[in-house]
Amino acid sequence: MLRRATLDNGLTVLVQEEHTAPLASVWCWYKVGSKDERAGLTGVSHWVEHMNFKGTTNIPRDQVKGIIEQFGGSWNGYTWIDQTTYLETATKDALDRMLFIESERMSNGLYHPDDCESERTVIISELHGGENDPDQFLDQEVVATAFKAHPYRHPTIGWLTDLETMTRDDLYSYYRRYYIPNNAALVIVGDVDTDEALRRAEHHFGKIPAGAAPPRQHTVEPEQTGERRVVIKKPGTTAYLKLAYHSPAIGDPKFYALLVLDAALTGAFGLNLWSSFRTPPPQRSARLYRALVGKGLASAVNGSLLPTQLPFVYIISVTATDGTPLAAVEAELVEELGKVARDGITPAELAKAKSQLNARLVFENDSVTNIAHQIGYFETIAGVDVFTNFRPRIAAVTLEEVAAVAREVLAEPNRTVGTFEPLPVA
Amino acid sequence: MNTTALAPIRVVLPNGAVLLARRTQTTPAVTINIAIRAGSVCDPADAPGSMYLLSKVIDRGTLGASPRSADDIAEALDSRGISLGVTVTRHLFSFFCTCLADDFDEVMALVADIVRAPSLPEDELETRKGEVLTVLRQDEDNPGVRATEALMDMLYPPPHPYGRRTKGTAQIVEGLTRDRLAALHSSRFAPGVMSLVVVGDVDTGRAEAVAARVFGGWSAPEPAPVAATPLARATSRRRVVIPMMNKAQADIAYGFTTLVRTDPEYYACWLMNHAFGQYSMSGRLGDSIRERQGMAYYAYSQLDANVMEGPLLIRAGVSAANIDRAVASIDEEVRKLVTEGLTQKELDDSRRFLIYAMPRALETNAGIANYLQTAEFFGLGLDYDVRVPELLRRVTLEQANAVARKYLSVDRASLVIAGPCSA
Numbered sequence: 001m002l003r004r005a006t007l008d009n010g011l012t013v014l015v016q017e018e019h020t021a022p023l024a025s026v027w028c029w030y031k032v033g034s035k036d037e038r039a040g041l042t043g044v045s046h047w048v049e050h051m052n053f054k055g056t057t058n059i060p061r062d063q064v065k066g067i068i069e070q071f072g073g074s075w076n077g078y079t080w081i082d083q084t085t086y087l088e089t090a091t092k093d094a095l096d097r098m099l100f101i102e103s104e105r106m107s108n109g110l111y112h113p114d115d116c117e118s119e120r121t122v123i124i125s126e127l128h129g130g131e132n133d134p135d136q137f138l139d140q141e142v143v144a145t146a147f148k149a150h151p152y153r154h155p156t157i158g159w160l161t162d163l164e165t166m167t168r169d170d171l172y173s174y175y176r177r178y179y180i181p182n183n184a185a186l187v188i189v190g191d192v193d194t195d196e197a198l199r200r201a202e203h204h205f206g207k208i209p210a211g212a213a214p215p216r217q218h219t220v221e222p223e224q225t226g227e228r229r230v231v232i233k234k235p236g237t238t239a240y241l242k243l244a245y246h247s248p249a250i251g252d253p254k255f256y257a258l259l260v261l262d263a264a265l266t267g268a269f270g271l272n273l274w275s276s277f278r279t280p281p282p283q284r285s286a287r288l289y290r291a292l293v294g295k296g297l298a299s300a301v302n303g304s305l306l307p308t309q310l311p312f313v314y315i316i317s318v319t320a321t322d323g324t325p326l327a328a329v330e331a332e333l334v335e336e337l338g339k340v341a342r343d344g345i346t347p348a349e350l351a352k353a354k355s356q357l358n359a360r361l362v363f364e365n366d367s368v369t370n371i372a373h374q375i376g377y378f379e380t381i382a383g384v385d386v387f388t389n390f391r392p393r394i395a396a397v398t399l400e401e402v403a404a405v406a407r408e409v410l411a412e413p414n415r416t417v418g419t420f421e422p423l424p425v426a
Numbered sequence: 427m428n429t430t431a432l433a434p435i436r437v438v439l440p441n442g443a444v445l446l447a448r449r450t451q452t453t454p455a456v457t458i459n460i461a462i463r464a465g466s467v468c469d470p471a472d473a474p475g476s477m478y479l480l481s482k483v484i485d486r487g488t489l490g491a492s493p494r495s496a497d498d499i500a501e502a503l504d505s506r507g508i509s510l511g512v513t514v515t516r517h518l519f520s521f522f523c524t525c526l527a528d529d530f531d532e533v534m535a536l537v538a539d540i541v542r543a544p545s546l547p548e549d550e551l552e553t554r555k556g557e558v559l560t561v562l563r564q565d566e567d568n569p570g571v572r573a574t575e576a577l578m579d580m581l582y583p584p585p586h587p588y589g590r591r592t593k594g595t596a597q598i599v600e601g602l603t604r605d606r607l608a609a610l611h612s613s614r615f616a617p618g619v620m621s622l623v624v625v626g627d628v629d630t631g632r633a634e635a636v637a638a639r640v641f642g643g644w645s646a647p648e649p650a651p652v653a654a655t656p657l658a659r660a661t662s663r664r665r666v667v668i669p670m671m672n673k674a675q676a677d678i679a680y681g682f683t684t685l686v687r688t689d690p691e692y693y694a695c696w697l698m699n700h701a702f703g704q705y706s707m708s709g710r711l712g713d714s715i716r717e718r719q720g721m722a723y724y725a726y727s728q729l730d731a732n733v734m735e736g737p738l739l740i741r742a743g744v745s746a747a748n749i750d751r752a753v754a755s756i757d758e759e760v761r762k763l764v765t766e767g768l769t770q771k772e773l774d775d776s777r778r779f780l781i782y783a784m785p786r787a788l789e790t791n792a793g794i795a796n797y798l799q800t801a802e803f804f805g806l807g808l809d810y811d812v813r814v815p816e817l818l819r820r821v822t823l824e825q826a827n828a829v830a831r832k833y834l835s836v837d838r839a840s841l842v843i844a845g846p847c848s849a
Contacts, residue, residue, distance in 0.1 A: 020452040021789045053707075065706040065713070066775055072782025091782055118720035121745075126723035128674035129743050132569060235672035237567040238560060268507065279524075282509045284500030296553045299560035321556040322563050352505050359507025363524050366453050366790045425567070425672055 002375065002384065003194050005201075009210040010182025013201045014375050014384060016189045018368050024190030025089040025368040026098035028105065029376040032178035033082045034156040035310070036217060043158015044166060044174050046079040047123055051171055052086065052179075053077070054115045057108035059101065061115070067101060068094065075101075080273070081152055082309045083380045089369045092191040096200055102186065103204035106179050109172075116168040124164070127157050134236050134420045135317065142418035145230040146244045146313050150221035180211030185379045189372035221246070221311065228416040236422035239320040241329050243337075244416040245409045247314035250307040250382045256393045257401040258305055258314060258409060263353035264345045264402075265337075266303035266316065270360040271390070273306065274373040279363065282356055287349075288316065291336045296321055297329050309381040313416070314409060326419050341410040344403030357394050432788065432811045434623075434798055435630045442618030442648065443641050446798045446808075447633040448625045450791055456626030457524045457791035458534065460541060461799050463619040465517040467587040467652045467733075470610070473602060475558075475594015477519060477614075480546075480607045481512045482554040485521075487545035494539065496550050502536055510537065514592060517733050518803065519615075524792060527627040531636055538640035541620070544611060546604050558599050565593070572668050573679035573844040574739070580664055580840045581683050581737055586655045588734065617641060618648035621802045625791040657735050659683055660838045668844040676749050676845025680740040680756055684833045687731040687804045693817050694825040695729060695833070699738055700776040701768050702759070702830075703727025710763070710772075711740065714755050721748045721755070738833065746846045753843075757836045764834055767827030781815045 005013045034045050055061035068075050073090025086105060088098040130136045140155045147153030157163075186205065188197045224246055248254040262269070267283025270276035281302070283289045292298035300319040306312065316337075320329045345353075365371050378387035408414075434448040469476045486496040494502070503510055503523075510523045521541060525533045565571040575591055582589030593599075622641065624633040660683070670676075685691055703711040708726040715725035725742040740760075744752040788794050788811065801810040 121720040131674040237563040299557040356507040
């Protein structure tokens with residue numbers, strides 16, 4: 001059973017006992033992501049995340065290595081558009097150590113100037129590594145084209161010139177502004193005693209002072225009024241196509257209908273950002289797989305509908321088979337999407353989509369790490385009740401709701417088309 | 427530390443097929459993992475990539491008493507939310523999936539049909555060829571793949587099978603016929619070279635009964651094992667550059683040949699590699715190249731001891747301006763490891779980590795299934811999970827440093843750089 005507590009300083013603590021293995025997973029979530037960045041500081045959330053692995057007042061730089069490994073533990077973190085998170089999973093006797101690390105990360109980061117400089121080039125290397133992949137590069141360009149005002153438009157890793165010019169003070173002041181207990185959620189899942197875990201959380205975090213409510217950007221993306229298109233022609237070997245449609249946020253009831261629609265189109269991908277990508281969706285009978293991969297026009301097709309705090313984009317990505325013109329792929333894809341926007345899906349497709357989504361919910365919650373991720377992820381963007389109520393929300397989706405969301409979301413004026421057309425490699 | 431023994435059941439069916447089963451009740455789901463000893467080493471000498479193409483088409487139709495079309499199989503899997511993985515490594519042709527426990531019997535029957543009697547429809551083969559050709563083209567544009575494949579070719583020159591591309595070449599893929607793939611399946615798939623692992627919320631007695639029902643009637647002569655190919659180890663330093671001027675950064679692949687998995691020195695080599703390029707943020711390599719010098723997002727090493735002498739690969743992604751500096755840093759770390767060795771603390775840290783990390787590795791059904799499949803393949807025993815801590819504890823600092831001296835040398839390193847740089 002999930003227990004919630006709020007410390008006096010505003011920190012939300014969520015604890016769930018899972019006694020299936022002698023392990024515990026601790027995640028500390030911050031409500032800060034790339035949507036909170038202003039022009040000139042794109043990528044600052046992600047860079048701050050990197051800096052928070054480089055020592056604290058009470059965990060000197062040379063003691064970071066091994067601090068959790070001595071318990072057989074792993075640690076990591078990630079930054080995305082709505083949130084930044086850090087985790088440790090280790091044997092249960094490391095619970096106190098994990099809470100200590102996260103409390104230090106919240107309040108005592110060092111941000112040594114030399115470490116900031118060293119990390120600048122690491123992050124630029126990460127950016128360049130991503131650009132080596134044309135599919136990832138196209139994805140970035142499509143999102144930047146679909147949004148013209150909202151900060152969801154810039155990539156989480158940031159734009160290169162911002163990474164080249166950002167200062168240590170930019171990083172540290174951003175850290176101090178957003179890394180406060182009243183902007184965070186601490187999640188503990190595993191072979192623990194809830195009361196004891198709450199006591200230890202209070203011990204480690206209770207004295208950290210609350211801060212002023214962090215600044216937020218309030219720009220609302222204007223409604224898209226016509227198709228947009230981005231055409232990239234670069235040396236490469238393979239052609240890629242992406243269609244992006246503005247889509248509902250997790251708090252919008254239409255999100256669930258679109259989730260079912262996506263499962264019917266490309267197979268249920270799942271809802272766990274930490275683990276879903278490790279298992280491909282069951283998609284061979286899905287509409288777009290049959291229309292594109294089944295006919296030999298594409299080698300891969302995938303849908304991406306991610307739960308986000310604010311309206312983001314639903315992206316359908318296609319890899320054209322060698323020698324197939326992108327125009328043929330796009331024509332077939334648009335034709336199929338037109339059909340579903342016009343006629344909706346069948347009762348059999350609805351039943352199958354729900355069955356797939358329910359199975360994925362089981363498969364994606366098979367470890368303390370995955371369970372803790374889901375609790376924290378949804379708590380950060382909408383409230384943990386969203387996660388615990390998935391099954392009834394999916395079960396309640398009707399054919400009419402799927403048809404309505406297909407008509408609304410898959411409309412041409414709501415579409416951004418991106419193509420990567422490979423030029424001969426010199 | 428004490429770990430709870432996995433203690434799986436192991437049953438050999440009369441036809442030679444091996445079943446390993448372990449019940450868990452974490453979730454109402456079951457992982458099925460089937461490995462056939464028919465990896466890419468079984469590719470015909472003139473047709474590397476055959477097994478890979480077979481893996482793409484094997485689940486697109488079945489023969490037998492109740493034939494299934496590709497659509498039937500797709501529907502059977504998709505309606506249960508199952509994604510069936512089919513992969514080919516050097517030695518294994520594997521099928522794996524996770525299903526709800528309620529679906530276990532039907533899914534086992536389906537997967538058994540796919541393993542035993544694929545129909546390999548001509549139209550599906552043609553479509554899958556198109557996909558493989560596209561993947562080959564994507565690989566051509568991927569510096570990491572290019573660097574690694576070129577390095578494996580340098581480390582394992584013909585006729586060694588480890589140097590061959592698992593996916594083959596466009597010309598070979600285009601020329602492969604249904605009959606040739608069917609003959610390959612007939613000659614290499616047999617119950618005597620299959621191990622089936624079932625982990626999840628299913629009673630082991632039921633797992634055994636279902637396995638006997640769906641695989642018990644399968645008979646096929648056991649294929650001759652693939653003979654080990656003698657290895658010609660590098661005697662000098664070699665360096666190859668693959669210019670890819672359309673790329674933003676370069677990939678470095680740097681490596682050595684090492685030892686077989688059953689070599690008694692394996693545990694010393696495992697610990698040595700872990701301290702060198704894995705521990706925490708990628709061991710010594712990560713400390714130097716990423717943490718101290720900020721040159722790369724990733725820099726690590728990996729050991730792949732196998733049936734034949736596998737490689738130790740060092741990988742890093744760096745900007746064109748930093749290639750020489752990164753290679754020099756790798757050289758320096760290799761040189762220091764060979765001449766000065768690890769410290770006792772480094773060895774102890776890695777050892778402690780690997781032992782204490784076992785509960786994490788064995789937390790999920792898929793994790794346990796992989797572990798049991800590996801133990802079965804290398805003949806490590808049903809109690810391997812219990813013995814590992816002691817095997818690691820026995821390794822001395824001198825043994826770990828001795829394997830570093832034996833297998834690593836700057837003067838015998840092979841390296842490939844693929845990216846925006848000229849040859």
